Amino acid sequence: MGISQVSHAELAVGDLEEAVGLHVDVLGMKELGRSDGSVRLTAGVDERCDLVLTSGGTGVRRFALRVDSHDDLEYYGKRLADAGIEHNTRSDEDPGVSQSLQFQTPTGHVMELSLLTDAEGPQYIHPARAAHRGGIRALDFDHITLQAQDPKPLVDFMVDILDFQISDIFAPAPGVMGAAWLRASDLHHDVAIISTPEPGKSLHHYALGMESFDHLKVAADELARHGVPIETGPGRHGVGANLYTYFWVAGNRYELSAEMPRVRPGAPGMWDNFPKAFSLWGLTPPESFGHAS
Incomplete structure (x- = not known):
């Protein structure tokens, strides 16, 4: 339900x-x-x-x-x-x-x-069904990360009206919500919202689910064969701990995401250090990562 x-x-x-x-x-x-x-x-x-x-x-x-x-x-x-x-x-x-x-x-x-x-589709994703396809062979739409000048009204709406739970919050200063990751399921995030100073920007990235780190490697090779540059990654986020690779297609940013963890009910985690929130491996995103579409 x-x-x-x-x-x-x-x-x-x-x-x-x-x-x-x-x-x-x-x-x-x-x-x-x-x-x-x-x-x-x-x-x-x-x-x-x-x-x-x-x-x-x-x-x-x-x-x-x-x-x-x-x-x-x-x-x-x-x-x-x-x-x-x-x-x-x-x-x-x-x-x-x-x-x-x-x-x-x-x-x-x-x-x-x-x-x-x-009648539309099976009840669960079976990776073997993707084996015959070309391209990066993602499994499914995984999550979406939105942009807003102030994330808090949307976060409050999703919690109060739609029964979402907050997994993590990035607060660059006390009382300032820079980003939030929310879940409807028990996966770490289905929807995330990141602040942006740019008016009119709506999307940070659309994420596709991948099987593993090895799948990210194969996908990176496929992107290279078609001349699609990787913006940043592969890496592992601090917030959410999922693996990531980012790139742009047709004016929008995409993420390939794997190993999204499951979350137990409880108070959200709080982060105030962006580099640690972005990468546990010490990777720093390029300046372009602050741009949205």
């Missing part, structure tokens, strides 16, 4: 056809269909929609979280209404989605709660 995990996201890109080619040939995604100037893609293992690409700009247009029943949609619809937040119901917008609630968050991000069709 409740929100179980991320479902999919819609990202804006400048050249739609070029972006689709990179996602299919380099990232190993599979096209599911096209409508209204958008292309829907799956990471290819469970055949569910993981990503929607839409022409025009960069950044995240909307992102969806998965719920497990109509009762969940009714529950969160009431929570939103009680909080005075306008929302609307959508049906059959994306492959494998039977119904969703769409609303705007306090930071202006468009969020959806999506109920998937029962």
Whole structure:
């Protein structure tokens, strides 16, 4: 019951056809269909929609979280209404989605709660199903990290209205929330929010799940073969402890993430040292890592 995990996201890109080619040939995604100037893609293992690409700009247009029943949609619809937040119901917008609630968050991000069709995809990810594909062969959409000038209103909204828990907080100074990592499942984060001084920026990165460090190595070689430079990584984060590799595709940053830990209920961890929060191995991100789309 409740929100179980991320479902999919819609990202804006400048050249739609070029972006689709990179996602299919380099990232190993599979096209599911096209409508209204958008292309829907799956990471290819469970055949569910993981990503929607839409022409025009960069950044995240909307992102969806998965719920497990109509009762969940009714529950969160009431929570939103009680909080005075306008929302609307959508049906059959994306492959494998039977119904969703769409609303705007306090930071202006468009969020959806999506109920998937029962017959769409298996109940769990099986890595062997990805073995026949080309590209980096990611397993699934793993998490999304948003940008906001002030993360706290969105963090409070997700905790108070959507029942998320906070795993970790980065506070560069007392009483200042620089970033937060939140979970709906027992994985360390499904959604994270990082502060940015730039107005109008919505996305820090869209993350794909990988099997292991060795999988990150194979993916790095695949990126190199296609001339896609790595921005930073591979490495291991301090916050969350997951393995990472970052790169840009079609104007948006992507992360390849592996070994995301499970978290027990409890008070969030607090960090005030950015280098240690970013990397346990002493890696320093480039200046470009502070940019967003």
